[in-house]
Amino acid sequence: MLKIDGLTKAFKDRKAVDNVSLEIPDGQIVGIIGRSGAGKSTLLRMINRLAEPGEGRILFGRRDITTLKGRELHAWRATCAMVFQQFNLVGRLDVITNVLTGRLYHHGLVASLLQHFTAAERAYAIKALDRLGMAHTALQQADTLSGGQMQRVAIARALVQEPKLLLADEPIASLDPLNAKIVMDALRTINREDGITVICNLHTLDTARTYCDRIIGLAEGKVVFDGNPEQLTMRMAREIYGAEAEEAFHEGMTSTSLNGQPAKPALSAAEIAKAQIAKAEALVG
Numbered sequence: 001m002l003k004i005d006g007l008t009k010a011f012k013d014r015k016a017v018d019n020v021s022l023e024i025p026d027g028q029i030v031g032i033i034g035r036s037g038a039g040k041s042t043l044l045r046m047i048n049r050l051a052e053p054g055e056g057r058i059l060f061g062r063r064d065i066t067t068l069k070g071r072e073l074h075a076w077r078a079t080c081a082m083v084f085q086q087f088n089l090v091g092r093l094d095v096i097t098n099v100l101t102g103r104l105y106h107h108g109l110v111a112s113l114l115q116h117f118t119a120a121e122r123a124y125a126i127k128a129l130d131r132l133g134m135a136h137t138a139l140q141q142a143d144t145l146s147g148g149q150m151q152r153v154a155i156a157r158a159l160v161q162e163p164k165l166l167l168a169d170e171p172i173a174s175l176d177p178l179n180a181k182i183v184m185d186a187l188r189t190i191n192r193e194d195g196i197t198v199i200c201n202l203h204t205l206d207t208a209r210t211y212c213d214r215i216i217g218l219a220e221g222k223v224v225f226d227g228n229p230e231q232l233t234m235r236m237a238r239e240i241y242g243a244e245a246e247e248a249f250h251e252g253m254t255s256t257s258l259n260g261q262p263a264k265p266a267l268s269a270a271e272i273a274k275a276q277i278a279k280a281e282a283l284v285g
């Protein structure tokens, strides 16, 4: 169980997250929704301790996460894997090495610097890639992949951390609808098969409704909705999204974003091919 109690974080005198209290039982898949600036990323980053909590506490089981330091904080970040909108792969490294960097949390500094991984770890990384339909790209340089493929590799990297929690900050915001579906299906499979709790900031209400057991709506740093998808009525959507509610409530996965920005389309196959040709030409000179 992840327990968040009175969590607050202010930047200057503005509260990004304002007195949030939540209990998230193990194995849930939770969608966090809200307008741009509602505090979704700040909340997720505090759970991972990428952002320092101001007031309040974060507990996982009986452990107080809020005060962890040094080695214990490092271990928490292994337990609590994170996936980002921009994938955060190392483009010049091959896919398998990118996935294996997820194991670095389990290694000492020297082994990490030498990138010394065991045969069992390599096999585990291939298995993780295979679960995401990406094993065939293991030796490919990461920056030759499409956006959807990159995100699947990032999820494989998260998996080899052997986390109990997976935090995803708008994991599909840069993807086209098909890749968005593949990535969300993968998150759901991991949640169901491995029992990993998934907490996912989402752009589109429709995605949250389709994939999440529970939806949490944030507005100006506060929880204004916490319930299952069926409970999310138009009136609640208004509370979460304000003037954008109508559009948010009726939109499908393919339409524009909810948080005031236009949806960012992923690169088309033609654009990727063009970029790859340009890169190859640059290499040849």
Ligand SMILES: Nc1ncnc2c1ncn2[C@@H]1O[C@H](COP(=O)(O)OP(=O)(O)OP(=O)(O)O)[C@@H](O)[C@H]1O
Pocket (backbone or CB within 6 Å): 011, 015, 016, 034, 035, 036, 037, 038, 039, 040, 041, 042, 043, 259
């Ligand atoms: N490092 C920071 N320094 C100053 N202000 C910040 C910082 N990070 C976030 N904020 C502010 O905190 C508020 C919440 O930001 P946050 O990024 O958590 O929102 P969000 O819901 O994730 O928005 P989006 O949908 O655009 O990603 C915003 O007003 C933002 O400007």
Ligand SMILES: [Mg+2]
Pocket (backbone or CB within 6 Å): 040, 041, 042, 169, 201
């Ligand atoms: Mg954000």
